[in-house]
Amino acid sequence: AENGYDLWLRYHPVKNPSKLKTYRAAASELIFPASSETLRAAKFELTQGLRGLLGMSIPEKQTISKPGAILVGTPVTLGLLKGLISSEKLRSVGREGYIIQTLNHNQKRVTVITANTDIGVLYGVFSYLKLLQMEETVANLSIEDKPSISHRLLNHWDNLDRTVERGYAGFSLWDWHRLPDYIDPRYKDYARANASVGINGTVLTNVNANALILSKEYLAKVAALANVFRPYGIKVYLTARFSAPIELGKLKTADPLDTNVKAWWKAKADEIYSLVPDFGGFLVKANSEGQPGPQNYGRNHADGANMLAEAVQPHGGIVMWRAFVYDNKVPDDRAKQAYNEFKPLDGQFKSNVMIQVKNGAIDFQPREPFHPLFGAMPKTPLAMEFQMTQEYLGFATHLAYLAPMFEETLKSDTYAQGAGSTVAKVIDGTLESHILTGMAGVSNIGNDINWTGHPFAQANWYAFGRLSWNPEASSVKIAGDWLKLTFSKDAGFVEDARSIMMLSREAIVNYMTPLGLHHLMGWSHHYGPGPWIKDKERADWTSVYYHKADSFGIGFNRTSSGSNALSQYAPEVKAKFENINTCPEEYLLWFHHVSWDHKMKSGRTLWEELCYKYNKGVDDVKVMQSTWNLQKGKIDKERFEQVKSLLAIQFKEAQWWRDACVLYFQQFSKRPVPAGYPKPA
Numbered sequence: 001a002e003n004g005y006d007l008w009l010r011y012h013p014v015k016n017p018s019k020l021k022t023y024r025a026a027a028s029e030l031i032f033p034a035s036s037e038t039l040r041a042a043k044f045e046l047t048q049g050l051r052g053l054l055g056m057s058i059p060e061k062q063t064i065s066k067p068g069a070i071l072v073g074t075p076v077t078l079g080l081l082k083g084l085i086s087s088e089k090l091r092s093v094g095r096e097g098y099i100i101q102t103l104n105h106n107q108k109r110v111t112v113i114t115a116n117t118d119i120g121v122l123y124g125v126f127s128y129l130k131l132l133q134m135e136e137t138v139a140n141l142s143i144e145d146k147p148s149i150s151h152r153l154l155n156h157w158d159n160l161d162r163t164v165e166r167g168y169a170g171f172s173l174w175d176w177h178r179l180p181d182y183i184d185p186r187y188k189d190y191a192r193a194n195a196s197v198g199i200n201g202t203v204l205t206n207v208n209a210n211a212l213i214l215s216k217e218y219l220a221k222v223a224a225l226a227n228v229f230r231p232y233g234i235k236v237y238l239t240a241r242f243s244a245p246i247e248l249g250k251l252k253t254a255d256p257l258d259t260n261v262k263a264w265w266k267a268k269a270d271e272i273y274s275l276v277p278d279f280g281g282f283l284v285k286a287n288s289e290g291q292p293g294p295q296n297y298g299r300n301h302a303d304g305a306n307m308l309a310e311a312v313q314p315h316g317g318i319v320m321w322r323a324f325v326y327d328n329k330v331p332d333d334r335a336k337q338a339y340n341e342f343k344p345l346d347g348q349f350k351s352n353v354m355i356q357v358k359n360g361a362i363d364f365q366p367r368e369p370f371h372p373l374f375g376a377m378p379k380t381p382l383a384m385e386f387q388m389t390q391e392y393l394g395f396a397t398h399l400a401y402l403a404p405m406f407e408e409t410l411k412s413d414t415y416a417q418g419a420g421s422t423v424a425k426v427i428d429g430t431l432e433s434h435i436l437t438g439m440a441g442v443s444n445i446g447n448d449i450n451w452t453g454h455p456f457a458q459a460n461w462y463a464f465g466r467l468s469w470n471p472e473a474s475s476v477k478i479a480g481d482w483l484k485l486t487f488s489k490d491a492g493f494v495e496d497a498r499s500i501m502m503l504s505r506e507a508i509v510n511y512m513t514p515l516g517l518h519h520l521m522g523w524s525h526h527y528g529p530g531p532w533i534k535d536k537e538r539a540d541w542t543s544v545y546y547h548k549a550d551s552f553g554i555g556f557n558r559t560s561s562g563s564n565a566l567s568q569y570a571p572e573v574k575a576k577f578e579n580i581n582t583c584p585e586e587y588l589l590w591f592h593h594v595s596w597d598h599k600m601k602s603g604r605t606l607w608e609e610l611c612y613k614y615n616k617g618v619d620d621v622k623v624m625q626s627t628w629n630l631q632k633g634k635i636d637k638e639r640f641e642q643v644k645s646l647l648a649i650q651f652k653e654a655q656w657w658r659d660a661c662v663l664y665f666q667q668f669s670k671r672p673v674p675a676g677y678p679k680p681a
């Protein structure tokens with residue numbers, strides 16, 4: 001039965017007979033000496049893949065004996081490659097890139113998969129298999145590829161008791177209780193899936209950190225996981241609880257300038273590296289949402305980050321210090337706080353520190369304008385933090401393809417160095433000449449049989465990997481690839497299912513938070529509508545704080561007559577958003593408090609437009625449902641039915657959102673819904 005476990009690595013038999021024939025001819029023998037763990041993993045993948053796809057096992061040879069040989073290795077591991085691929089060409093793909101090249105060798109047509117490193121070879125193998133899986137032509141290959149971002153990491157918000165903060169796909173994969181002695185075979189499949197999309201690091205633990213992970217007992221478990229992931233080029237990272245020197249080390253303070261505290265972290269880092277020699281480093285959430293941090297001791301984020309950076313620096317480790325900070329005791333617009341705290345510290349961080357910034361300034365909303373820190377700290381490498389788990393987008397129940405949202409942020413122009421200074425160029429290091437670069441995705445993975453709960457949520461994991469490898473990649477293209485790999489190559493199916501995916505995120509924006517509204521979700525759990533939430537001890541967690549609906553209108557005034565959060569952007573960006581006539585309507589209520597009677601581009605008033613958008617979201621889900629229903633018989637019954645049932649829930653809940661929000665806001669607008677508007681469901 002199809003349960004989705006194999007993700008996009010299904011290796012099902014190639015059905016097209018003529019394709020199968022040419023593929024077999026192009027895979028007549030394999031020359032692949034594999035002496036390292038990584039090369040063995042690559043060889044395992046290739047032979048398994050070919051067995052599944054082509055229904056044959058490929059004979060192994062030492063030298064080329066006939067046309068159709070596949071040669072795999074680095075110049076070091078495969079002497080035969082000498083002279084076949086120029087060293088300039090190899091040099092240009094760098095440490096993690098690869099080359100796939102068809103060429104003639106002594107009148108024999110051969111395929112070469114090569115790289116400078118073993119891990120590059122593994123990436124090349126996955127890329128070659130993908131071509132076959134998608135049934136593309138392999139007769140004349142000339143592929144050179146390399147990642148644009150050095151650190152491509154999953155962030156697991158996994159707790160040591162296996163609950164997952166904001167996780168909707170079961171419990172944590174990490175079976176801490178039985179580690180280090182029992183190695184769940186699933187760890188390897190997790191590593192394969194990640195490596196296949198170029199992910200090269202994983203932060204195992206929640207940013208709301210438990211110091212226990214740094215204890216001797218747990219570090220042995222971490223080391224066991226690292227051993228499984230290492231052949232796949234995946235480094236392990238941990239979250240560091242800032243108060244660990246007190247909790248674990250029994251020190252009196254965690255002050256980052258205290259000598260004993262520094263010594264404790266140094267010794268802890270040494271201990272970690274003795275067990276995990278390629279440990280990646282620490283991810284830290286400090287002085288945010290009640291987490292301890294340097295500010296508890298009158299120090300700043302740079303003091304904290306640099307202290308940890310010094311501890312891991314001798315071992316080649318890095319620190320990713322999160323910029324997600326806000327505080328209800330700071331009586332200002334929450335959207336401004338990260339910039340206010342971090343911008344003045346630009347230039348003060350050690351060279352092995354990255355500041356990890358969420359895509360927007362509030363919190364993973366269905367739509368946010370790009371975070372004003374991007375482009376504002378040219379002396380500091382900024383890593384992107386996206387969220388794959390759908391905390392604010394219907395959990396793993398609603399179908400939400402997030403790559404268009406990631407793409408929207410990456411393509412946003414910060415104007416930091418004039419037009420064309422996109423967020424993608426900030427984070428890939430090209431704009432400000434940084435070598436240390438990063439993209440992190442908050443994982444949506446759990447121990448559900450299909451890993452992510454919703455079958456389509458797998459696409460967000462997949463797309464994150466692809467975008468972290470190439471932040472200029474296109475979300476439409478990625479969707480098509482994923483569908484072919486995951487479901488079927490049937491052209492009609494791919495087109496229809498892709499249209500569902502490409503519609504899904506905007507549908508959610510419309511039925512939840514259209515026109516720049518944000519944070520209207522239910523208190524604390526963030527599922528379902530809660531625009532009425534107010535009178536709580538934390539104003540910045542209430543909905544009324546964000547929508548500010550009153551008899552005049554609705555929206556958060558962040559212009560110079562309001563919180564002036566817009567002053568944190570470059571002048572060009574600020575000017576565009578500040579002017580109500582040039583502010584894109586999808587951000588209107590993010591930046592402006594707008595009269596109910598304001599004329600929108602459609603000719604409708606704001607109130608009518610709001611009603612229209614809420615209902616449009618519902619209609620879009622209806623379109624998603626009817627398009628999906630046409631796919632019956634084109635894919636397996638199991639996943640067809642599962643998606644169908646989930647879409648039915650989504651439709652019901654889209655109506656719930658529309659009805660709740662329109663009725664709630666109507667108390668302020670005191671205007672009728674447009675003629676013919678659907679009655680509450």
Ligand code: GCW
Binds near residue numbers: 157166208324363
């Ligand atoms: O949005 C908030 C989430 C918290 C999360 C926090 C963060 C891990 O509701 O659950 O904590 O973001 O990103 O630190």
